[in-house]
Amino acid sequence: MKASQYLIATQKETPADAEVISHQLMLKAGMIRKVAAGLYTWLPLGLRVLRKVEAIVRDEMEKAGAQEVLMPGIQPAELWQESGRWSNFGDELLRLKDRHQREFCVGPTHEEVITDHMRNELHSYKQLPANFFQIQTKFRDERRPRFGVMRAREFLMKDAYSFHVDQQSLDDTYDIMYQAYSAIFDRLSLRYRAVQADSGSIGGSASHEFHVLADSGEDDIVFSSGSEYAANIEKAEALAVGPEGELCTDAFTGHIDSSGMPAAESVSTPGVSSIDEVSKLLNVSPSATVKTLLVEGAEGGLVALCLRGDHSLNAVKAEKLDEVLTPLTMADEAVIEKAIGCKPGSIGPQSLKAKGIPLIVDRSAAVIPLFTAGANEEGRHCTNLNWKRDVGEDFTVADIRNVVSGDPSPDGKGTLDIKRGIEVGHIFKLGDKYSQAMNASVLNENGKKVVMTMGCYGIGVSRIVAAAIEQNHDEAGIIWPEALAPFTIVLIPLNYQKSEPVRTFSDDLYSQLRARGYDVLLDDRNERPGVKFADAELLGIPHRVTIGDRGLAENEIEYRQRNDTENRSIAVDNALNFLQ
Ligand code: ATP
Ligand code: MG
Ligand code: MG
Ligand code: MG
Secondary structure, three states, X not given: OEHHHOOOOOOOOOOOOOOOHHHHHHHHOOOEEEEEOOEEEEOHHHHHHHHHHHHHHHHHHHHOOOEEOOOOOEEEXXXXXXXXXXXHOOOOOEEEEOOOOOEEEEOOOOHHHHHHHHHHHOOEHHHOOEEEEEEEEEEOOOOOOEOHHHEOOEEEEEEEEEEEOOHHHHHHHHHHHHHHHHHHHHHOOOOEXXXXXXXXXXXXXXXXXXXXXXXXXXXXXXXXOOOOOEEEHHHHHHHOEOOOOXXXXXXXXXXXXXXXXXXXXXXXXXXXOOHHHHHHHHOOOOOOOEEEEEEEOOOOOEEEEEEEOOOHHHHHHHHHOHHHHOHHHXXXXXXXXXHHOOOOOOOOHHHHHHOOOOOEEEOOEEEEXXXXXXXXXXXXXXXXXXXXXXXOOOOOHHHHHHHHOXXXXXXOOXXXXXXXXXXXXXXXXXXXXXXXXXXXXXXXXXXXXXXXXXXXXXXXXXXXXXXXXXXXXXXXXXXXXXOOOOOOEEEEEOOOOOOHHHHHHHHHHHHHHHHOOOOEEEOOOOOOHXXXXXXXXXXXXXXXXXXXXXXXXXXXXXXXXXXXXXXXXXXXXXXXXXXX
């Protein structure tokens, strides 16, 4: 590309309303322009980068055996009513009516449409597994569109949907997609982590998010220094919350005295001599299942304990508490309910005692397998809500950070750390949520009709561009990883307009590099060298070649890598070789 005929729309001023560096640099480099809140136009230079991401994603999807389709952006309400999401998706769903007053939405995702297709197209297990992907524009009416294309309302997503005859097949494809995602982010040279995520509202049994590590990220991710453990904060929290979603950070060691205030006295419990010891035993990290226990302290106060049950590390620790905590403590709500004859949470320690529950382990300590002090009005499991209310504070991510940072990890290896991440990908085992609701089934080997099992896999193609800049920039501008650069080589001829040797050499090198398939930008603009250098740095082009009369007289041109601070001289004869 010749810069004189290309829209180099660089800006010197840092845009005032752009909070994060990627947004600033994308505007300054002339990659995008805002149309309205969360709506952006990709200018030629930005689009080149977007297309590179797209190409890598497409390539890896095809390698993973997914087939490309393209579904419409506008979707009929009927499909969403069928899945049940028309009424519960919320305000991110942009609804509209056509001239016949029929209802539609602008697709924020495509589970309904693909499931509708595949219930018609797929009939037999022999056609499965099948995986379909598209790279397509989504619309989500985000409450707070911000950070440019990072959290836009209209954005480009790669979404894929897989169909299976059974769980094993889904598990296999999920693994393949996990690997494909890793390959994509490797090829993009991004520093990322795959973390366990909550499958929450979408349902399903497993989910991972892929996060690009960056301080500007909107998400907290928790991971271990010494092992594979990594989870997003919701998942880590989910591990640290009770079954009703209440935070349990305090309850690890919280001691509520008889007046309902936190206190630090120890209690005596057989096998555990002090609250400190209990804390030490239990304060390992958020982990699999949180069971909050109440221990009636010496003065009649309550000590809230968290037994994080079914994790291996905790299970080992928990063994030491076995005699104290009794098998009931490891049981789930239903078991407890059966044992104590009423819903946990609906009674307090006194009524437990009155019922003669054999958990009183000594005169001063009653260990009660409850999730709650039983004091919440609605009878919910609310030890921590109580605590929150008593202490009069809200829990924040920072509180959780204080609790988990530096803790051993759930798997007993390394210590936990929290970092900020940008969610660039998300994979889900959906199970039969959509196929069941929409009756998408096939005949299995025995000729029996079975509802298909599904997976879904998203990548924020446009968000990746911003995320890459968050990780790769300096004061002068963007530093593109080679795979993403809009141009990989920029040729900067000095005095191009007037010097015949410079012009001839530059044009020649430009043609030869292009013929070899390189994305080259020849900066033939009638601008001062300073302007060209500054633009080349702002645009983040990895390789820069400067061609001037003085150098050519000595058969030399100057080369500099975007990351370097020094020029290198290259012999003219060797230029092509060197750049390849
Ligand atoms: P977020 O938590 O950031 O709102 P999400 O969990 O709602 O994202 P998914 O439904 O998992 O998003 O969609 C798949 C991918 O689409 C996300 O991992 C992200 O990379 C991208 N994405 C989602 N929302 C946006 C947005 N508003 N702007 C740009 N990319 C987005
Ligand atoms: Mg979202
Ligand atoms: Mg998310
Ligand atoms: Mg997500």
